[in-house]
């Protein structure tokens with residue numbers, strides 16, 4: 001089955017489940033992370049590591065680490081933990097305890113030289129969930145465009161991520177969208193998988 005088909009089927013399945021959730025943010029948040037884990041498990045079977053730009057407490061990071069461990073991959077986290085996110089760094093350390101050995105953390109702005117260099121490594125998956133403004137998403141997409149699967153979270157906000165998604169993402173590959181769930185998926189290159 002092709003990578004695009006696998007991702008599309010997963011999205012359709014969750015889209016149908018979540019259509020009934022209404023505004024339950026708890027349910028949305030749980031299923032979002034299950035989706036990310038599923039995508040990570042698929043991606044980890046491809047070449048390269050898993051990257052998360054914007055990790056906050058590390059709730060998703062721990063799931064990416066579980067997928068990475070199984071296939072001997074690493075997780076690259078880029079987060080600045082600035083301003084009102086500053087206190088969340090301690091929580092990140094707690095939540096990812098036990099996985100430190102396979103998580104590389106760049107504690108810096110995603111547009112810094114340090115982050116760009118780190119992100120230039122081979123990546124199978126990149127999750128963009130940091131600054132959702134148009135300019136920032138555009139730069140983050142550019143930094144991870146070599147990843148096979150790119151997930152863009154927060155494509156709903158009025159500051160620009162929706163525009164970024166609509167206008168920029170198609171340039172990077174095959175796109176699938178879960179508009180209600182505010183997520184966009186890019187398969188930069190479709191491949192056949194023996195899953």
Ligand SMILES: C[S@@+](CC[C@H](N)C(=O)[O-])C[C@H]1O[C@@H](n2cnc3c(N)ncnc32)[C@H](O)[C@@H]1O
Nearest residue numbers: 054055056060079080081085109110129130131
């Ligand atoms: C929505 S939270 C991420 C949530 C996480 N992905 C999850 O699934 O639980 C956003 C994070 O992005 C980080 N962030 C915001 N702007 C950033 C930037 N320019 N560079 C790096 N990190 C940034 C914040 O520090 C915060 O931790």
